[in-house]
Amino acid sequence: MNSPLAVAPRFSSSEYAELRRRTIFECGKWDPQYEDGCVLAEFALVLTPEVRDELGELAEALAREALAAEAELAARPELHAELGLPRAIRSALREARELGLSPGVARVQRFDFHWTTDGWRISEVNSDVPGGFIEASGLSRLAAETLGLALAGDPTAALADALARATPPDGAIGLVHATAFTDDRQVMLHVARALEARGRRTCLLDPTQLDWLDGRASAATAWFAGPLDALARFFPAEWLPNLPASSRWRHFFRGARTPLSNPGASLLVQSKRFPLVWDELATPLPTWRALLPETRSPREVDWRANDAWLVKPALGRVGDGIGLRDVVAPREWRAIARSARWFPAHWAAQRRFAALPVEAGGEPLYPCLGVYVIDGRRAGIYGRIARRPLIDARAQDIAVLVNA
Amino acid sequence: MNELELYSRWAPDDGAWTPWVKPVLFAAPHTLADEEREAWRAAAERARGRWTPPRPGDTALVLDLPGPDALALAVECAAHGYRPVPLFNSCLGRNAVVPNEPLRAGLELGVDALAAARLLRDAAPAFVLDARRGQGGPKPLMFDNRWRVFAQDFPSANVLLSRGIRSVVLVQAGTNSPSIDLAHVLLRWQTAGLSIQAVDLASTSPAPAPIRVAKPAWYGALFQRLLVTIGLRRNSAGGFGEVVPDATTTGTGFA
Numbered sequence: 118m119n120s121p122l123a124v125a126p127r128f129s130s131s132e133y134a135e136l137r138r139r140t141i142f143e144c145g146k147w148d149p150q151y152e153d154g155c156v157l158a159e160f161a162l163v164l165t166p167e168v169r170d171e172l173g174e175l176a177e178a179l180a181r182e183a184l185a186a187e188a189e190l191a192a193r194p195e196l197h198a199e200l201g202l203p204r205a206i207r208s209a210l211r212e213a214r215e216l217g218l219s220p221g222v223a224r225v226q227r228f229d230f231h232w233t234t235d236g237w238r239i240s241e242v243n244s245d246v247p248g249g250f251i252e253a254s255g256l257s258r259l260a261a262e263t264l265g266l267a268l269a270g271d272p273t274a275a276l277a278d279a280l281a282r283a284t285p286p287d288g289a290i291g292l293v294h295a296t297a298f299t300d301d302r303q304v305m306l307h308v309a310r311a312l313e314a315r316g317r318r319t320c321l322l323d324p325t326q327l328d329w330l331d332g333r334a335s336a337a338t339a340w341f342a343g344p345l346d347a348l349a350r351f352f353p354a355e356w357l358p359n360l361p362a363s364s365r366w367r368h369f370f371r372g373a374r375t376p377l378s379n380p381g382a383s384l385l386v387q388s389k390r391f392p393l394v395w396d397e398l399a400t401p402l403p404t405w406r407a408l409l410p411e412t413r414s415p416r417e418v419d420w421r422a423n424d425a426w427l428v429k430p431a432l433g434r435v436g437d438g439i440g441l442r443d444v445v446a447p448r449e450w451r452a453i454a455r456s457a458r459w460f461p462a463h464w465a466a467q468r469r470f471a472a473l474p475v476e477a478g479g480e481p482l483y484p485c486l487g488v489y490v491i492d493g494r495r496a497g498i499y500g501r502i503a504r505r506p507l508i509d510a511r512a513q514d515i516a517v518l519v520n521a
Numbered sequence: 522m523n524e525l526e527l528y529s530r531w532a533p534d535d536g537a538w539t540p541w542v543k544p545v546l547f548a549a550p551h552t553l554a555d556e557e558r559e560a561w562r563a564a565a566e567r568a569r570g571r572w573t574p575p576r577p578g579d580t581a582l583v584l585d586l587p588g589p590d591a592l593a594l595a596v597e598c599a600a601h602g603y604r605p606v607p608l609f610n611s612c613l614g615r616n617a618v619v620p621n622e623p624l625r626a627g628l629e630l631g632v633d634a635l636a637a638a639r640l641l642r643d644a645a646p647a648f649v650l651d652a653r654r655g656q657g658g659p660k661p662l663m664f665d666n667r668w669r670v671f672a673q674d675f676p677s678a679n680v681l682l683s684r685g686i687r688s689v690v691l692v693q694a695g696t697n698s699p700s701i702d703l704a705h706v707l708l709r710w711q712t713a714g715l716s717i718q719a720v721d722l723a724s725t726s727p728a729p730a731p732i733r734v735a736k737p738a739w740y741g742a743l744f745q746r747l748l749v750t751i752g753l754r755r756n757s758a759g760g761f762g763e764v765v766p767d768a769t770t771t772g773t774g775f776a
Contacts, residue, residue: 134534142525147545147610152673153680155540297665299545299610323665339616339662510673 120232121168122484124477125161125264125518133159136259144255145310147303151510158515160477161260162484162500169269169519172488173495175237176228178404180490183226183242183386185400190385191218196397200388201431201463205358206370210382213371221383222347222376223279223492225272227499229508230486233470239408240485240508244383246351249487249499250276251307252514257497260516267519270497272489276378277311279492280347283376288346289318291336296323301351308349320345324352325364332374347376354384355432389465390414390431411468415461421454426466428457437509441469444507472506480504486517522629524548530632531607537643537684538606541676546625549613557626561589564627565634568593572692572720572727574647577602579687582647585703586694586722588620592627594692595649599638603647608674611654614664618657621666645686648675652693655700669702678713688716694723697732704737 227247254273292305309319320341335344357366370381392412420426428440440453457464474481485508487499500517532542595605659665697719718729
């Protein structure tokens with residue numbers, strides 16, 4: 118099967134050194150190294166305009182279906198336990214019946230595509246707090262300049278435009294994240310710069326530094342105090358219940374009047390167990406059914422003996438805890454298998470697809486294309502590539518470009 | 522000197538340990554204040570003659586001292602042939618829990634002494650940490666910029682061994698035991714065959730002595746990094762050290 122992905126020539130050593138430096142200092146990427154390897158790939162992936170458009174159309178269809186399913190699921194609390202959501206979040210979502218769901222704005226979704234023996238398949242949607250903005254907008258722009266190719270889109274600009282549209286010209290936007298974690302702060306600073314370029318004021322803060330009055334958020338920090346016109350959240354929704362009740366974190370799910378990007382309800386379709394409730398929904402999900410491999414409860418299939426299945430945590434992120442028996446280390450597999458066996462309600466079993474590698478420098482490498490959709494429109498691609506068919510923290514970030 | 526020039530001085534293109542230098546503090550624009558110059562002079566003075574590292578060869582250093590004292594000692598060690606590798610993974614900011622301005626100033630003010638050391642490109646590394654990284658707890662209105670180290674912030678034991686490093690000396694003040702986050706790193710190295718020694722600069726005659734790094738909580742556990750990360754994240758609203766109960770540990774919080 119012919120791959121729709123081409124690999125650009127490897128950057129020269131001086132080009133690569135320059136790319137790394139500029140990605141750090143111009144784009145604000147502070148984590149270019151992971152143990153012994155640079156996380157920036159030494160080459161770029163190149164798509165034809167037709168492939169870019171095909172992925173964009175598929176992602177937009179997935180996004181439409183996901184948002185419709187999210188709205189339906191929000192009104193169906195009896196299905197939330199099946200999704201593996203923590204009890205506190207289920208409780209907050211139930212309260213939405215009286216208080217109303219917290220409103221969404223600048224809705225960001227990222228669908229992770231893989232080229233397989235059966236064509237394009239997706240492994241998941243990141244509908245809660247998708248990352249990759251620095252790489253998809255910044256690294257790709259620098260690589261495009263170096264190689265004379267076109268960007269596949271600019272998700273940072275699209276997000277900033279969407280937030281700017283949703284707020285008044287001198288509006289203030291709170292960028293909510295775990296401030297202690299520089300991996301997250303770098304993303305928030307990157308987005309903040311784009312917002313400030315559009316005339317918006319920004320406040321970087323953690324979720325406990327929000328005051329909620331009558332559903333409206335304001336910042337209470339030493340560097341910014343006052344009302345906020347919108348919140349952009351980079352703090353995973355499933356971790357919000359770990360905050361003290363005094364933080365009033367439930368406003369991220371219900372009862373807020375300040376619009377949120379994204380609202381907590383976005384977690385409903387991010388759960389890897391989302392397919393387990395499809396048959397209960399009126400929302401048609403034809404694109405999801407076509408692109409996401411069959412997904413079942415770990416109780417229903419013999420994933421331990423049958424390599425045609427993998428397991429993944431319902432609310433896992435960045436490839437953590439994905440059980441591919443012949444890919445992960447034996448010790449890791451044993452730990453994953455034990456956890457999935459003891460707590461199957463928090464895991465999903467998914468039929469494996471056979472990802473096809475691209476070849477770079479004589480080495481087979483497995484790419485993953487995270488296609489952003491922001492407010493319903495395609496908005497760029499975050500590329501990652503790995504030596505094994507598993508995209509996790511060891512995967513490299515790779516620029517995704519388009520032939521003019 | 523702009524941010525990039527400063528980084529290039531500490532992380533030269535051809536430096537063997539350059540990939541591990543954390544760029545966070547370098548990337549922060551900063552204007553030196555007179556009191557920062559004075560504080561750096563004092564830190565450099567304290568570091569002078571405080572401790573002489575082993576003759577460079579097959580030893581790497583991990584300097585885990587408070588703030589500018591770690592950086593000042595790293596510059597001293599550079600004069601003995603060790604390449605400082607700053608691993609400060611934390612931001613500057615108003616009303617911050619960990620005051621990083623003295624470190625940022627030290628990076629700028631220590632650069633001439635670093636250049637004077639004329640280090641070889643493959644000089645043995647002195648990894649530099651700030652022992653205050655997990656100190657205290659944020660109060661309302663504060664910027665929580667505390668941080669932790671993870672195994673992936675350092676070279677693996679394979680890389681160290683392949684470059685001729687056989688032992689690691691942990692340099693601290695007031696203790697010989699590594700902090701919990703650092704223990705995760707050191708134990709991996711120890712398991713791979715590196716000899717770990719520790720020196721307590723607060724002792725009367727500081728000299729490296731072998732230690733056995735004990736297994737820290739959650740060592741090698743599924744989601745270990747995630748657990749620590751969540752601990753750190755959640756505690757941006759309430760204190761380090763907790764582990765979030767999840768489906769892989771207990772059922773609490775997930776019914």
